[in-house]
Amino acid sequence: MAPQKITIEPVTRIEGHAKVTIHMNDDDQVDHAYFHVNEFRGFEKFCEGRMFYEMPQITPRICGICPVSHHLAAAKAGDIILGVTPPRPATLLRELMHMGQIIQSHGMHFFELAGPDLILGFDAEPAIRNVVGLIGADPELTVRAVQLRKFGQDIIFQVGGRRIHPNFAVPGGVNHALTAEKRDHMRQGIDQAIETTQIGLQLFKDWADANIADIEKFAVFHTGYFGLVTPENGLELYDGNIRLIDREGHELEHFSAQNYLDVISEHVEDWSYLKFPYYKKMGWPQGVYRVGPLGRLNTAEQIDTPLAQKEFEIYHQINDGKPIQHTLYYHYARLIETLFAIERAQILLDDPEILSNDILNKRGHFQGEGVGVIEAPRGTLLHHYWVKPNGQLERVNLIVSTGHNNWAMSEAVDSVAKTYVKGPEVQEGMLNRVEAAIRAYDPCLSCSTHAIGQMPIKLDVINSSGEVIKTLQRD
Amino acid sequence: MSSDTLIIGYGNPDRQDDGVGWHILRNLADKLGHHIPDDPGASIEVSDPKVDLIYILQIFPELAENISKYKRVCFVDAHTSDIPEEISWVDITPEYEKSPLTHHMSPRTVLSIANTIYDKKPEALLVSVRGYHFGFMRSLSPQTAKLAQDATQRIWAWIEHNLQSK
Numbered sequence: 001m002a003p004q005k006i007t008i009e010p011v012t013r014i015e016g017h018a019k020v021t022i023h024m025n026d027d028d029q030v031d032h033a034y035f036h037v038n039e040f041r042g043f044e045k046f047c048e049g050r051m052f053y054e055m056p057q058i059t060p061r062i063c064g065i066c067p068v069s070h071h072l073a074a075a076k077a078g079d080i081i082l083g084v085t086p087p088r089p090a091t092l093l094r095e096l097m098h099m100g101q102i103i104q105s106h107g108m109h110f111f112e113l114a115g116p117d118l119i120l121g122f123d124a125e126p127a128i129r130n131v132v133g134l135i136g137a138d139p140e141l142t143v144r145a146v147q148l149r150k151f152g153q154d155i156i157f158q159v160g161g162r163r164i165h166p167n168f169a170v171p172g173g174v175n176h177a178l179t180a181e182k183r184d185h186m187r188q189g190i191d192q193a194i195e196t197t198q199i200g201l202q203l204f205k206d207w208a209d210a211n212i213a214d215i216e217k218f219a220v221f222h223t224g225y226f227g228l229v230t231p232e233n234g235l236e237l238y239d240g241n242i243r244l245i246d247r248e249g250h251e252l253e254h255f256s257a258q259n260y261l262d263v264i265s266e267h268v269e270d271w272s273y274l275k276f277p278y279y280k281k282m283g284w285p286q287g288v289y290r291v292g293p294l295g296r297l298n299t300a301e302q303i304d305t306p307l308a309q310k311e312f313e314i315y316h317q318i319n320d321g322k323p324i325q326h327t328l329y330y331h332y333a334r335l336i337e338t339l340f341a342i343e344r345a346q347i348l349l350d351d352p353e354i355l356s357n358d359i360l361n362k363r364g365h366f367q368g369e370g371v372g373v374i375e376a377p378r379g380t381l382l383h384h385y386w387v388k389p390n391g392q393l394e395r396v397n398l399i400v401s402t403g404h405n406n407w408a409m410s411e412a413v414d415s416v417a418k419t420y421v422k423g424p425e426v427q428e429g430m431l432n433r434v435e436a437a438i439r440a441y442d443p444c445l446s447c448s449t450h451a452i453g454q455m456p457i458k459l460d461v462i463n464s465s466g467e468v469i470k471t472l473q474r475d
Numbered sequence: 476m477s478s479d480t481l482i483i484g485y486g487n488p489d490r491q492d493d494g495v496g497w498h499i500l501r502n503l504a505d506k507l508g509h510h511i512p513d514d515p516g517a518s519i520e521v522s523d524p525k526v527d528l529i530y531i532l533q534i535f536p537e538l539a540e541n542i543s544k545y546k547r548v549c550f551v552d553a554h555t556s557d558i559p560e561e562i563s564w565v566d567i568t569p570e571y572e573k574s575p576l577t578h579h580m581s582p583r584t585v586l587s588i589a590n591t592i593y594d595k596k597p598e599a600l601l602v603s604v605r606g607y608h609f610g611f612m613r614s615l616s617p618q619t620a621k622l623a624q625d626a627t628q629r630i631w632a633w634i635e636h637n638l639q640s641k
Contacts, residue, residue, distance in 0.1 A: 046611055061489045112536055143592055150537040162518055164532045 020413055020434060028423030034271055035410040035438060044396040052081055052387045053171050059383065059398075060165050065444050068101035068156055069376035069401075071169055072238075073383040078171025080258070080370025081387055084363065089356035090173035093159055095238040096348045097168065098374065100155025102237060102341040103193065105377035106293075106334045107152055109442050110200055111145030114331055117436050118207045123429035141203075144196040148338075151189040155345060158182040173360035180355055187349050193342045194307065201311060201335045208332070217419055219327035219412035219437050222247040224279055224289035226404060227296035228375050229254075235300040235308070235340060237375040243299045244279060244289060249322050252279065257373035260382055260399075276406045277399060291379030291404040292441060293333035298323040303336070305343035311336045327412050330440040376401045378442045402443040412437040477522045479546035480637060481597075482630065483538070483582075484530045486553050488515035492606030492619040495626075496551040499604070500530050502627040503634075515613040526634050534580040539588035543595035547637065549630065550582040553619070554603035562626050563603045569596060600633075602626060 025031040043062055050058060055074035060067030072094055079086060086094070116124075119138075159178060160166025168174050208215060228236040229243045244253040244263065253263050266275040267284040279287030289295070303309040315336060318324050324333075348354060372383040379401030386395040402409075416437040421430045482503065488494030500519050501511045507523045519530035527545075531538070534550075542548045554563055569587035582601050590596045604626050608616040615623060 061487070108536065139592075146536050146539065146588070146592065149535070150540070153535070153537065164518070165516060 020438070022417045022421060022434070024423050030414075030417045030421050033410075033414045033417035033421075033434070035406075035413045044398055047396045048393055050393050051391045052385050052393055053078055053391065055383070055385065055393070056169050056171075057165070057167060062398075062400075066101060066105060066376050066378070067165060068097055068160075069374055069381050070383070071166060072098055073372040073374045073376075073381050075169035075171060075372065076239075076374065077370040077372030077383045077385050080372070081367050081385060082171045083365035083367045084172045084361045086173040087356075087358045087361055089177070089353045090359040090361075091239075092348050092351055092354050093174050093178060093359065094169050096178075096345060096354070097156055097159040097166070098238050099341040099345040099348065100152045100159065102152070102377055103155065103338060103345070104149045104152025105442075106338040106341070107145065107148040107197075109377075110204075110331060110334055110338070111141075111148065113442075114436070114439055115145075115200075115203075117432065117439070118211075118331065119203065122432045122436060141196075141199060144192070144199065148193055148196045151193045152341075154189065155186055158186055170360070172362055172364065175360070177357045177359050178355055183349055183354060186345070190342060190346050190349075194339065197335060197338045197342060198307075201332075201339070204332050204335060205314075208328075215326050215328045218433070219415045219440075220325050221408075221411055221415060222325055223408060224252065224282075224287065225295040225298040225323055226289045226291050227299040227380060228373065229300055230304065232304075233299075233301040235296060235303045235312075235337070237296075237337070237341065237344075239374075242373070242380065245299055245323065247323060247325070249298070252281070257371045257382060260371060260373075260384075264399075266399075266403075272406065272410075274403055274406050277404050278407070285407060288407040289404070290408045291401055292330065292377075293337050294324065294327075294330045295379060295404075296375060297333040297336060303340055305340050305347070307343055308336055308340035311339060327408075327437060327440045330442075334442070378402060378444055379404050400444075402441070405441045405443065409438055409441050409443060412440070476527055476544055477524050478527045480526045480549070480634065481542060481545040481547075482526055482528050482549045482551060483534075483542075484519070484528070484551040485533055487532060488613055489611065491608050491610050491612040491614070492604075492616055493553050493609055494613070495553045495604045495606060495615060495619055495623050497530050498615055498620070498623045499551050499602075499627050499630065500528050502623065503630060504528055506627075506631055525638060534582060534585050536580065536585065536588055538585050539592060542585065542597055542599075543589045543593035545597050547598040547600070548586075549600040549602060549633070551626070551630070552582075552601070552603045553606035555606055558603065558605070561605045561622055562629065563601070564629070565601050567599045567601045602630060 020033065020035055022033040023031045047055065047058060055078065056071050059070040059074045062070050075094070156166065160168040161176065168176070224244055224246050226242065226244050228240040230236045230240055233243065241254055241256055242260070243251060246252055255263055263280060264277050265280045266277050268275055276288070278284045279289060281287065297312065297315060303312045315332060318329065368389070369386050374381050381401050382399040384397040385393055388394050413434055416433050420433045482500065484496030484500035486493045486496040488497045494515055497515050497519065504511045504519060504521050507521060507525060509521045509523065511517060511519055519528055521528040567583050567586065569590040570583040571587045572581045572584050582599065586599050604619060604622045607618045
């Protein structure tokens with residue numbers, strides 16, 4: 001039989017943003033698999049000529065899922081360009097908004113997107129392997145899951161004042177203060193959010209205990225890890241320096257985001273529009289690294305909130321204190337970060353300065369260039385702007401979270417396909433695992449446009465002559 | 476809420492015809508006498524005895540709680556490719572539609588969540604208008620702009636019919 005190529009292509013956006021191809025050999029085994037990103041967005045070019053202070057409003061349009069991350073990264077780049085340090089209350093408010101983003105994004109990912117695979121099983125019928133299927137398993141949890149995302153989204157709304165595209169952070173600070181009424185409203189949701197996340201954590205740990213064999217063979221591979229840290233190497237999501245460690249946990253670099261071009265470079269492959277960042281000194285592909293929840297918890301040595309720290313200590317022992325290489329532990333790390341974000345939100349809300357009107361610093365010295373960095377839910381996000389003296393953007397470089405994980409996602413797809421996909425009859429559960437490998441990284445490829453009329457997920461088996469000899473289609 | 480009918484427009488108004496839902500909701504708000512700034516993407520949250528309007532970028536799970544409070548719900552979006560009608564008008568029922576690699580949720584999915592969690596099953600309608608161009612623009616293409624006017628009239632007639640049937 002001729003070699004086959006299996007294509008999983010969810011065309012869920014008009015651009016057609018990504019697909020997976022699995023190439024089978026003559027023995028019905030997987031030869032190799034790719035994760036392609038086949039869209040080109042051109043956002044960086046599109047922004048040239050605009051004024052730098054418009055970027056907090058323009059860049060959230062990149063993404064409907066994590067607009068807050070782009071909003072804040074753009075404002076932070078603007079701080080550097082203007083040469084200003086925002087007043088402390090402004091920084092508290094920005095971080096609070098960011099915690100809302102982390103809570104809503106992580107909450108939705110675990111409970112609504114990834115959780116059903118774990119709780120109901122990769123081999124469960126698609127008809128029940130979803131959040132609705134969870135009702136049968138745990139009705140109360142499902143209601144709580146919806147409430148958790150709502151809580152995070154509500155923080156964004158209360159702080160930013162708008163449900164979509166907040167107009168809040170500006171270079172030098174923020175443009176409106178928080179009222180005591182809104183602060184008190186947000187405080188009311190903290191306890192339930194913590195409880196729900198702890199239920200999710202127990203759920204994951206129970207699942208991991210029962211499925212450790214799967215975890216040990218599901219896309220386990222070595223990379224470096226990359227993420228923001230506090231001065232004491234604690235978990236940091238809003239600010240700080242970047243720490244890069246190797247597969248053994250040794251520190252390779254500890255640097256300001258302003259110098260990222262000295263540390264990382266980007267590789268290009270002809271089968272993907274998304275570039276592949278790597279650590280310059282180690283070269284391509286030895287210098288690949290991972291970001292996001294697993295990357296951050298591997299990079300951090302502690303967490304500065306009590307409940308998350310307690311959970312981190314358990315997590316840290318999984319690989320005897322060394323970096324955890326298992327893709328499926330992204331889910332565990334994500335829940336620990338959710339707990340941290342809720343605890344941080346509480347700390348921020350309890351800070352007396354959160355209600356201050358001292359929210360904008362206009363006195364600075366124009367720098368002409370700046371890098372804004374933030375830990376978006378799915379990883380480190382960098383906005384780099386070069387600005388003319390009149391404030392117009394001359395050049396823009398955006399390194400988005402999903403880009404850092406590009407190599408890792410492709411490697412995970414290849415690894416899982418080789419482990420689980422067997423021909424000639426490709427089963428549903430096999431493909432679920434391939435999807436789950438990508439989903440663990442929670443990629444965000446193009447969330448900004450979503451007209452009805454998308455294609456369902458499709459799998460073509462193609463022989464070496466280019467003939468489709470079999471099609472599996474999931475509506 | 477001040478009505479038993481909710482209309483939800485969604486889509487990205489920065490991507491030209493993808494934002495047709497915003498334009499239709501703004502037209503409806505005009506008819507109800509509510510002023511919405513001429514700024515695609517401006518917030519639309521209208522509570523009116525005739526109909527409630529809400530505009531969002533995309534559908535999210537907690538929307539299930541909102542829709543569970545209404546007798547009928549109409550979703551308004553753009554469409555592409557396979558749908559033959561310029562303006563598609565279909566009754567929809569709760570059904571979970573999985574989106575394998577994305578964060579996308581469909582109207583049927585959120586109805587499914589409302590039905591399962593809150594035991595509510597409002598009558599639901601999905602009105603979608605063909606989009607022709609999806610560039611980085613905030614104005615609709617001439618073709619879709621015309622369809623948006625037609626869709627507004629049909630939805631308005633539907634609202635009035637529901638009011639008369641009470």
